[in-house]
Amino acid sequence: MKLSRLFTRVLQRELQLAYRRRADLANPPLFFLIVVALFPLGVTPDLERLATMAAGVLWVAALLANLLSLDLLFRSDHEDGSLEQLLLASSPPTLIVLGKALAHWLVTGLPLTLMSPLLAMMLALSPAAMPLLMLSLALGTVTLSLVGGIGAALTVGLRQGGLLLTLLIMPLFVPVLIFGTAVVQAAGAGLPWSGQLALLAAMAVLALVSAPLATVAALRIAVEE
Amino acid sequence: MTPVLSAQSLRCERDERLLFDRLDLSLMPGDILHLTGPNGSGKTTLLRALVGLGQAVEGHIQWFDGQVQSNEKIWYIGHRPGVTLLQSPLENLRYALALRGLERNESSLFEALEHVGLRGYEDVPSRQLSAGQQRRVALARLFLDTPSISVWVLDEPLTALDDKAVELLKARIQAFAAAGGSVLMTSHHGMSGDAVRTLALGGAE
Amino acid sequence: MWQSSFWQSSFWKNLVRWFHKWTSPKWFYNLSRPLGAWIGWLALLILVVSLVWGLAFAPIERLQGNSYRIIFIHVPAAFLSQAIYAAIAALGLIGLVWRIKLAFYLAKQSVPIGASMAFLALVTGAIWGKPTWGAWWVWDARLTSMLVLLFLYLGLWALHNAMERPESGDRAAAILALVGVVNLPIIKFSVEWWNTLHQPATLKFTEAPPMHISMLIPFLLAILGFYLAAVAWALKRTRLEILQRERRTQWARDELDRLGGNV
Numbered sequence: 026m027k028l029s030r031l032f033t034r035v036l037q038r039e040l041q042l043a044y045r046r047r048a049d050l051a052n053p054p055l056f057f058l059i060v061v062a063l064f065p066l067g068v069t070p071d072l073e074r075l076a077t078m079a080a081g082v083l084w085v086a087a088l089l090a091n092l093l094s095l096d097l098l099f100r101s102d103h104e105d106g107s108l109e110q111l112l113l114a115s116s117p118p119t120l121i122v123l124g125k126a127l128a129h130w131l132v133t134g135l136p137l138t139l140m141s142p143l144l145a146m147m148l149a150l151s152p153a154a155m156p157l158l159m160l161s162l163a164l165g166t167v168t169l170s171l172v173g174g175i176g177a178a179l180t181v182g183l184r185q186g187g188l189l190l191t192l193l194i195m196p197l198f199v200p201v202l203i204f205g206t207a208v209v210q211a212a213g214a215g216l217p218w219s220g221q222l223a224l225l226a227a228m229a230v231l232a233l234v235s236a237p238l239a240t241v242a243a244l245r246i247a248v249e250e
Numbered sequence: 251m252t253p254v255l256s257a258q259s260l261r262c263e264r265d266e267r268l269l270f271d272r273l274d275l276s277l278m279p280g281d282i283l284h285l286t287g288p289n290g291s292g293k294t295t296l297l298r299a300l301v302g303l304g305q306a307v308e309g310h311i312q313w314f315d316g317q318v319q320s321n322e323k324i325w326y327i328g329h330r331p332g333v334t335l336l337q338s339p340l341e342n343l344r345y346a347l348a349l350r351g352l353e354r355n356e357s358s359l360f361e362a363l364e365h366v367g368l369r370g371y372e373d374v375p376s377r378q379l380s381a382g383q384q385r386r387v388a389l390a391r392l393f394l395d396t397p398s399i400s401v402w403v404l405d406e407p408l409t410a411l412d413d414k415a416v417e418l419l420k421a422r423i424q425a426f427a428a429a430g431g432s433v434l435m436t437s438h439h440g441m442s443g444d445a446v447r448t449l450a451l452g453g454a455e
Numbered sequence: 456m457w458q459s460s461f462w463q464s465s466f467w468k469n470l471v472r473w474f475h476k477w478t479s480p481k482w483f484y485n486l487s488r489p490l491g492a493w494i495g496w497l498a499l500l501i502l503v504v505s506l507v508w509g510l511a512f513a514p515i516e517r518l519q520g521n522s523y524r525i526i527f528i529h530v531p532a533a534f535l536s537q538a539i540y541a542a543i544a545a546l547g548l549i550g551l552v553w554r555i556k557l558a559f560y561l562a563k564q565s566v567p568i569g570a571s572m573a574f575l576a577l578v579t580g581a582i583w584g585k586p587t588w589g590a591w592w593v594w595d596a597r598l599t600s601m602l603v604l605l606f607l608y609l610g611l612w613a614l615h616n617a618m619e620r621p622e623s624g625d626r627a628a629a630i631l632a633l634v635g636v637v638n639l640p641i642i643k644f645s646v647e648w649w650n651t652l653h654q655p656a657t658l659k660f661t662e663a664p665p666m667h668i669s670m671l672i673p674f675l676l677a678i679l680g681f682y683l684a685a686v687a688w689a690l691k692r693t694r695l696e697i698l699q700r701e702r703r704t705q706w707a708r709d710e711l712d713r714l715g716g717n718v
Contacts, residue, residue, distance in 0.1 A: 203649045
């Protein structure tokens with residue numbers, strides 16, 4: 026069987042599982058919505074002032090929503106022993122992990138991206154920045170899913186894994202947050218944004234190449250613990 | 251004849267206890283190596299280390315001639331059988347095959363599931379099955395015809411099975427060995443037959 | 456042919472033997488006792504000289520007045536916290552690749568030291584910031600990077616403590632440290648870029664104006680003193696870690712008996 030075939034199988038399985046756990050699927054978008062809705066209540070309803078913060082608020086909320094869902098990435102696989110089977114596959118486990126990360130992006134990063142224009146309007150983000158908001162979220166959440174996978178793998182067997190995951194992964198999310206927000210701000214202000222977007226893409230590529238390796242190494246420890 | 255598996259001077263210490271030391275073992279085609287020993291004697295730890303899950307065991311381990319990728323020749327069924335509860339037995343079986351780079355048509359999958367007594371349960375979510383039935387989902391792969399697989403590594407395959415299923419699986423293991431396959435297993439049940447060799451752990455105590 | 460003769464040569468065998476001996480916890484334990492003591496006293500001496508010199512005798516700085524003197528503590532602490540993180544990652548790699556326990560022990564016990572240095576750099580930064588910027592905390596690029604570094608350290612320590620088996624903790628933390636060390640330049644770059652975007656250049660921290668020789672000497676001495684102190688501290692912590700982790704071996708038991716209740 027070709028590797029691409031296995032990759033599709035993994036993706037198919039993950040999406041099927043996500044669909045069968047669809048109650049969990051709603052959590053990140055819901056969290057995204059709630060955090061964004063709380064901001065005007067806590068800060069100001071003044072649209073002009075909200076507009077200046079919109080890029081940052083949207084990105085922080087999307088990042089937290091993503092983080093919330095990472096804890097479950099490997100948990101059930103670890104509990105039922107599928108993780109051991111994954112590591113003993115005849116194909117490189119990195120490929121399977123990559124499939125899982127892509128599935129995670131499809132069910133969290135992508136929905137967050139698709140709903141972001143709606144929330145951006147609530148925060149009066151300038152319409153010119155809208156496409157860039159979506160583009161930066163789409164690219165940035167790829168990195169979040171991949172890098173977050175490392176943290177999820179490191180904490181999968183642990184009690185209180187969720188809290189620890191946040192501590193481990195937050196510092197690594199800083200560059201994505203900075204450049205993601207910067208793209209949207211630059212676009213809103215009519216400034217050039219392609220450099221920032223390119224950096225965001227570069228980070229996604231770096232994560233694509235290296236994160237699965239670290240994730241598999243971490244999973245090997247998790248099945249031993 | 252090259253051994254399927256040869257391991258020398260294995261040593262394992264866990265939580266301040268020496269489980270085994272200077273342990274040698276080898277597995278030839280047609281062998282059934284039955285690991286016995288009391289609970290906590292390190293059977294599972296040893297099996298897992300041999301297939302490459304974990305570094306708890308020191309020593310030299312070599313599969314085949316040390317050159318080929320061994321994973322694609324081994325079925326490993328562990329204590330946690332790797333059955334996804336949100337998926338049906340059929341889906342589980344298909345995924346287990348995919349991880350070995352294998353595919354089988356629907357009818358042979360149904361046949362394997364029927365062998366382990368899961369007829370009529372093929373499309374039921376595994377969550378709704380009993381513990382014994384869930385183990386059978388994992389065991390179903392052993393009833394498939396998979397020429398590329400020459401080794402079974404089975405951790406307590408006979409637990410949670412009823413008497414009839416125990417006999418069925420034992421017979422299947424014997425048949426696999428008779429056909430030139432090798433089996434490495436732990437069990438509290440006795441295994442009999444010419445091909446069976448027993449290795450007792452926990453003798454140090 | 457020559458290759459095999461090289462691997463069998465006495466030179467190579469001696470090298471391997473020497474390496475194994477050096478990385479054996481027992482050998483390290485015995486060596487580090489006198490070494491640690493010497494380095495510790497030397498560090499103390501240098502630190503006292505440099506800090507008294509720097510804090511009391513070095514001339515007042517033209518632009519910042521006396522408040523610049525905190526660089527004698529702040530800069531060495533900031534340097535060290537970054538160097539220690541790199542060292543932890545390197546040790547982790549050594550531990551993972553060559554399975555050398557000693558590298559893991561050293562890496563683990565360097566974590567609290569690096570974290571203390573990052574914390575010290577942040578606190579001294581805040582103390583410096585109050586008279587200079589008029590605020591205890593300013594989102595200066597270097598301070599922000601240091602804060603992120605502190606989080607990375609806390610993550611390492613939390614991971615060590617969360618794992619049930621210390622061996623798993625060692626390897627998990629090594630992976631995290633390696634991921635962190637790849638990310639650290641990216642984090643620093645992004646934070647610096649973010650900072651220049653949002654803040655017009657103020658008086659930048661640690662970019663002290665060219666130093667007069669009478670400031671430079673105590674400054675360099677302070678850096679040396681901090682490094683030596685960190686090494687001595689790491690040796691001491693690692694010795695305890697070795698005793699704890701090797702407590703089943705005969706030599707460690709004897710050593711524990713010898714130390715009695717003084718551990």
